[in-house]
Amino acid sequence: MASNNEVQNLTAEQEQWSVYSATRSTVNEKPLSSDELEKLTKYFHATLYLCLGMLYLKENPLLQEPLKKEHFKPRLLGHWGSDAGQSFTYIHFNRMVKKYNLDAFVISGPGHGAPGLISNFYLEGVYSEVYPNKSEDIEGMQRFFKQFSFPGGIGSHMTPETPGSIHEGGELGYSLSHAFGAVYDNPHTIALTIVGDGESETGPLATSWHSNKFLNPITDGAVLPVLHLNGYKINNPTVLARISEEELIKLMEGYGYTPYVVAGSNLDEMHQAMAGTVETCVQQILKFQKEARDSGKALRPRWPMIILRSPKGWTAPRKVEGHYLEGFWRAHQVPLPKVHDDPEQMKILESWMRSYEPEKLFSKEGKLVPELRELAPPAGKRMSENPITNGGSLLKPLKLAPFKNWAIKIDKPGVTNAASMANFADFLTEIVKDNPTSFRVMGPDETESNKLSAIYKAGKKVWVNGYLPEDEDGGNLAPAGRVMEMLSEHTVEGWLEGYILSGRHGLLNSYEPFIHIIDSMVNQHAKWIEKSLEVSWRQAISSLNILLTSTVWRQDHNGFTHQDPGFLDVICNKSPEVVRIYLPPDGNCLLSTMDHCFRSKNYVNVIVADKQPHLQFLNMEDAVAHCTKGIGIWDWASNDAGSEPDLIMASCGDVPTQEALAATALLRQHLPDLKIRFVNVVDLFKLIPNGYHPHGLTATEYASIFTNNKPIVFNFHSYPWLIHRMTYKRVGQNLMHVRGYKEKGNIDTPLELLIRNEADRYSLAILAIDNLTAVLGNTAAAVREKLLERRIESKNFAYEMGVDPEEFTNWSWPF
């Protein structure tokens, strides 16, 4: 249905916004012959016909009979608004894929407009190859329509079920960072990336434009962003669609791109404009790459990007029932929601669908006519079958040197002090070295602070944004680095997700408190993996490894804003098939844990380990055994051998383990008859009953460690309630007393912060005594008093001196 151009007396500025003024294009060429033009329009119409079919129909897919109520799905779901613009973009890029034999795939920011692309994937045959019962015939088309946004079918975004997708777009903001992540180290790949103008308002997207400062034109591929301004969100105009075009172009130039405008609604003119523009952009990309690769100079080109202004809901009726539809926010979701019961709307829909002339597009059997089919690239080159979009199919195992090479030598547990993180950095350095094109380390400007800077020996920090002479004085920057740092948790997480979704490996390191910034991103990635598990053809990808350091207990000096270990609570709500949490107590356990995580697939692994020097407990052999079990009794710290324990002292996390051990030592020194069993937890999900998580201990296993009837003092790294949430079903849970971070903080010393949260050695020992009255009676009253005194003295010492007493800072295991 052709758009009506209305006389609107627009101002000059409004003319730039309105898609109903004259068609405009930066590139003034008309590369298409009239035959090509006609075919492109037909192909475009075929995709749009399919889009409407997906939104409305469960029967009568080819309109072989007049529409009837029973042909409609009972609930009309999915989004129409951006379908046409996305399909238009995809079709024009197909032309380039064919002409230049490109290795390309597509990322759709406005995932809600999935029909625009899924219709293309069906037309070019990939959908039917992957899902044979969605065949290229009438029955297949009917099933293809019905399944869309239908119970038991597929969602209305670019979900994992959709071939050709590594980006669902259910939550907006991550299209560009995913695209850049996917082309890093893929020098021959172009990611056509459609950015919605709603999405463009999100913070993560707004800063991710700067990813171009981290893209090496020699060793990385390219991203072609298409900012699709259709002008409206759910119910509002969009910001970028309503600034002056001068501002918009400056914004994109300011982001470092060369923007090309294609604006209008006249289809023939738009086809010519887009064809010329897309080709110019592809030529520029290839030219920039050739220049850089020929010269060996990795400077930052002003990569092209396209600003596509097309009507919201393009090709829908301009007005329905007196209200604007096409070109207004009313076209955002399903345009004619009352087709079931309103004969007028049913008529409008039917004439709209027939206006695409399906009988000329599809054979009687329901297959796209051959002269249109040849518009798509041939098998092997279609964007929707690019193996990058099924990254697991490309995945090769990470080359991992034996981590035991970096074992920290331990003669006696709890005596040696060593920097676990810096030691792990040496192992990591080797991984960076051994996997020069398939492993990257990401971080928001904290890799050095997190004591991982040794890795710069193997791979510097990527920087394609200009150098100053000072940089030679320890800048550790390089255009072809292996570490990526930008002060945007969103961007580095997005890069890493894109990198692993396309079949590679990596690690994100972050301060613990600020990982909450990407709660929602990690959440979405976990959901992606979980759904992928149900999709038989999706191959497993490497795990998303998140190393949290600069942890809460050593953020004493940075204060309350830097103290939040609650990311674990967010992770624990995700599906047990997908999430893993490890809190290695020392350096050798950290090595073993990281090795395990790097080998794993399809998980979100969260590893929590502090960066400061810490007491070391286990030699490498014991560490491997302990981490393999994930939980265990530390005999060397226990004195219940051969008898029943009076108390279980348990710990999870490095600082909490030291305090729990110190509390154990205090108790054993003052109350030598007490039988204490010391338990350490590395793999947090061991605590959950089996059946609730694959790692969960059986009741028998749990009882063999914690008993069923003895008091447990559990010192935990994070908020204490998480342990109760995990163990509420365990027999003896009422004897479980957990200490952890209780959201009490300020400018503190490490010990003072522990005391404030009652997670220090004295508080733990007191807690134990208070729960051992059955064993101890009143005999421990004096000990309790003494511990209380020392707690107060320690705090006073910190307030007075600004540091902790030596008995804390230099403590070691005394037995």
Added chain:
Amino acid sequence: MASNNEVQNLTAEQEQWSVYSATRSTVNEKPLSSDELEKLTKYFHATLYLCLGMLYLKENPLLQEPLKKEHFKPRLLGHWGSDAGQSFTYIHFNRMVKKYNLDAFVISGPGHGAPGLISNFYLEGVYSEVYPNKSEDIEGMQRFFKQFSFPGGIGSHMTPETPGSIHEGGELGYSLSHAFGAVYDNPHTIALTIVGDGESETGPLATSWHSNKFLNPITDGAVLPVLHLNGYKINNPTVLARISEEELIKLMEGYGYTPYVVAGSNLDEMHQAMAGTVETCVQQILKFQKEARDSGKALRPRWPMIILRSPKGWTAPRKVEGHYLEGFWRAHQVPLPKVHDDPEQMKILESWMRSYEPEKLFSKEGKLVPELRELAPPAGKRMSENPITNGGSLLKPLKLAPFKNWAIKIDKPGVTNAASMANFADFLTEIVKDNPTSFRVMGPDETESNKLSAIYKAGKKVWVNGYLPEDEDGGNLAPAGRVMEMLSEHTVEGWLEGYILSGRHGLLNSYEPFIHIIDSMVNQHAKWIEKSLEVSWRQAISSLNILLTSTVWRQDHNGFTHQDPGFLDVICNKSPEVVRIYLPPDGNCLLSTMDHCFRSKNYVNVIVADKQPHLQFLNMEDAVAHCTKGIGIWDWASNDAGSEPDLIMASCGDVPTQEALAATALLRQHLPDLKIRFVNVVDLFKLIPNGYHPHGLTATEYASIFTNNKPIVFNFHSYPWLIHRMTYKRVGQNLMHVRGYKEKGNIDTPLELLIRNEADRYSLAILAIDNLTAVLGNTAAAVREKLLERRIESKNFAYEMGVDPEEFTNWSWPF
């Protein structure tokens, strides 16, 4: 210590980045007399002297004797890197405050550089007025130095303890959105806002520049952003400091600003450049405001902003031990970390501090000399005492019409269907109308979708970004609207925080799943409030009210990405003094709850209520009574009157309540002898034992509702484990069986989604039967079988028909 300009053979582009090339300024004026220049430099030096004192000293504040080891704090904390640039900016704006009698305050994005501003607040006397023992004399100065980043003292950011601050800056990214929020509806206020170049890389900051499209020049104040490019983050150059200046200027113009560059390191030249620039900006702001206010036309001016390039760690030694310090990332934190033990570093520090000539800046008694003191604005005008920065002092109660006016008429519980959210919207409309300059509703483009669009009758959506004729067809936009929508959860949350921190009221409405996007922001706000409670002079501000709708159970059609009710877990980790969670089961409860939240202060209130039509249960009187208690037995749904119940059926949340009631009805229909007590929870924290949260029930109160020894089937809105986390200490917790969202989703119908998570009526009834074997024996086996069958049939029906069976959609309470 003067900076050494080094010959570096810079390229033209590098010269634009380097602060050591010639001083550059967009404004070419030299407005300062030599006397003014000298005084400004001295004042600047006084602040920097104080900064160093805060970082290093606990004794000998005026260097009355040579520095000795024991004068230093044992731990050197805080950040030096951005102190000088921030102080420089503040001092120059002080000049404008005096000259133009401005109503202004400051927001510091790089909160870690707090000494730069706190030193100013001390010099102008405010700090000593607020904290008399930090007096303007040697003893006061010594205490002022020592407390900084010292246990029991103040943090190294702009914490709540700091007068003049409403923005801590511990987590980066929110300076601009806070600033804009604070000046909305404050037409005479200017927020001087220092944006760090590290911060500028974050997503939230990158999109918050667009806040200018929502600022009305007539009714709102102004923000003067100063993008402080000191070039480096912790350990990396910053992105914006290394793009070409042409790009940078385009970026800022693209964001809609008129950028003014001030760049260099020569202090005299920089003073002249900054003085001229700041004055030009202030004049522009006042001119734009006057034009708009005289004409009555609220167009969008291209507001000024300043790009200030100054050296990182400005005025520190350029090199120490052969490595760059000033002008490089090494100046980020404490520049000379080894002063305790390295005599050379001690000497460098002493000569550096003495280079500021403290003896000429301070009297012998330690007070700033009078001729410098007069550079600061007089009492009453100092930015650090602006009452906006203690917003509670300006807070007036919200005018609230009686919410009972909007009572939904209920003749019989569980029969009427009504749209609770749309009904609440009418109450909200009245609030918008009655509080035309002190209440705003924020949302990320979802207010209409969330069924709150009735409020546009009282206040349209703010839009200062250009109009098209279509907007008259239901656009509901206005330059002076009361609803603010941008597709950035970060920005709208930041605006709301800024708005309430400055003494006003508001509401954020959002889809439930995407509120995780701002987990970390809400977290930081909760921390701000909690710390503010300990600061005696801070007055209480209105609560942060977050209304979550489009909830998980009605996101069945949008699929798995739109299903996450886990924000409550994040909130539950925050301090009980600060957080409140309400899940009103119906429309009258929603009215009562919202009225309560709007009256409250210093909380983060999270209210979860769905937007779709739902069964209504309580008449207004009962609703008020129920919400006041926060938890209660619903007698009308129970049949245990006068006897002990066999089962407690409990619910929390609207959809879960309907299912729990339906399960109760099924059980009573099939097993009429069963005594069931029905409990509903509105106020989630009632479940926690008293002592752990102010709302927690005592053990007796809890037992009077839940008993100690009867099975409880609890249907919960969110992840089920949260209930276990809250009740693990309750007697009878082992009989608590919770159902909720178990992270199982897809494209579903509402009932199918419930079934998938076993939170539907049939699953609940089966769960009850399975836990009543002691009462029922095997008598219920047939009933159980029947329920199971109906569950399967319902699911099959949905898969076949695409909708739920009528017995679900039209269900009502049968008794």
